[in-house]
Amino acid sequence: MAISEADLLAAHRRLERPLYNVLYRWLWQAHDCQDLIQDAFLRVWDQRLAVDFDRLDALLWSTALNLAKNKLRWRALWRFGEVADDAPGDARDGPLAQAELRQREQALRRVLDGFDRDSRNLVLLSECAGLSTDELVAVFGWPAGTVASRKHRALARLREELKALGIDAIAGATHLESAS
Amino acid sequence: MSELSVWLPPLEPPPGGYARLTQALDARRLRSARHHWRARLLLAGTSVALVALMLAPLLHRPDPEAQLIAASLQQAWAQGDQELVVKNGAAAEVLKAPGLRVYWVGVTADASK
Numbered sequence: 460m461a462i463s464e465a466d467l468l469a470a471h472r473r474l475e476r477p478l479y480n481v482l483y484r485w486l487w488q489a490h491d492c493q494d495l496i497q498d499a500f501l502r503v504w505d506q507r508l509a510v511d512f513d514r515l516d517a518l519l520w521s522t523a524l525n526l527a528k529n530k531l532r533w534r535a536l537w538r539f540g541e542v543a544d545d546a547p548g549d550a551r552d553g554p555l556a557q558a559e560l561r562q563r564e565q566a567l568r569r570v571l572d573g574f575d576r577d578s579r580n581l582v583l584l585s586e587c588a589g590l591s592t593d594e595l596v597a598v599f600g601w602p603a604g605t606v607a608s609r610k611h612r613a614l615a616r617l618r619e620e621l622k623a624l625g626i627d628a629i630a631g632a633t634h635l636e637s638a639s
Numbered sequence: 640m641s642e643l644s645v646w647l648p649p650l651e652p653p654p655g656g657y658a659r660l661t662q663a664l665d666a667r668r669l670r671s672a673r674h675h676w677r678a679r680l681l682l683a684g685t686s687v688a689l690v691a692l693m694l695a696p697l698l699h700r701p702d703p704e705a706q707l708i709a710a711s712l713q714q715a716w717a718q719g720d721q722e723l724v725v726k727n728g729a730a731a732e733v734l735k736a737p738g739l740r741v742y743w744v745g746v747t748a749d750a751s752k
Contacts, residue, residue: 464664471660479652489653496652500660504667563647586643617643626646 461508462515470515471500477588478523484571484583485527487564495530499523517597520590524580524598563626570620578613585610586617708744 475496482492499522503510510518552560571579577599584590584598595606621627711730734741 467664468657468661471657475652475656476649480650483650493653493656493659496656497659497663501663501667504664560648567647582643587647587649589644 460511462503462510462512463507464504466512466515467500467504467507470519474516474519477590478519480587481580481583482523482527484564484567484587485579486530487568491530495523495526499526502526514597516594520584520598528576566621566624566626570617570624573620574613574616578609578616581606581610581613582617586614712744 478496478499479492482495483489486492486495499519502522503515503518571582574582580599581595584595590598592603592606592610595610596603599606601609730742730744732740733743
């Protein structure tokens with residue numbers, strides 16, 4: 460039991476990028492995502508004595524997802540404080556690439572907004588963070604069969620709805636004219 | 640990594656996250672050390688106060704000189720409006736008025752002084 464500072468920092472190196480990719484698809488603001496990741500790590504650090512190293516990643520994921528949920532609730536309550544979404548990606552990619560990425564993110568957002576929270580998390584954790592079924596089981600605490608079937612259903616729905624927008628996300632071919 | 644990542648390349652988090660976390664952990668460590676010191680000081684102070692409180696009745700013994708003076712004064716008071724006689728002590732009249740006498744009283748080795 461108990462984790463060291465080195466464990467936590469190693470987890471940060473390992474998880475910052477996948478966490479950011481998932482949280483961004485909830486919050487759509489880079490700064491908020493960064494704050495939230497920091498907050499999640501500090502919260503886990505505060506209860507380090509009770510944290511099992513084997514459960515560290517799962518705990519960080521569930522903490523971050525809960526914080527994102529709270530953040531969205533807060534935003535819903537205080538709508539006047541809402542700020543515009545950040546542009547994803549690197550400005551060095553050029554305006555065209557950025558515009559294309561933005562369009563794709565908007566299409567994904569449109570589809571994900573129709574998902575329930577668990578399905579959305581399943582899609583994001585498996586597709587944007589690359590979590591395996593075992594890792595998803597650790598995060599959600601569901602049986603492996605439940606995770607597999609729910610993930611399958613959620614991904615099928617995602618594919619279908621992206622296709623309806625003219626996007627074949629599996630093959631990587633995009634027809635964003637119809638999505639925009 | 641996934642089906643979606645081909646269509647939607649992974650995003651890079653803004654730089655500085657790791658440094659920010661290490662700074663926050665350092666700040667927490669400092670705050671925690673300060674808090675521990677404060678707690679230890681508080682504990683030590685409370686312990687000393689408790690011990691003093693428990694020992695107070697044992698430490699508090701009536702001063703024998705004060706007892707002598709008190710006895711002499713009581714005696715003088717009982718004798719009424721007469722000359723004050725103080726044994727094992729000295730008394731100097733400070734103020735005399737009808738119904739009121741004020742003495743300075745002290746204990747000396749020689750009662751005649």
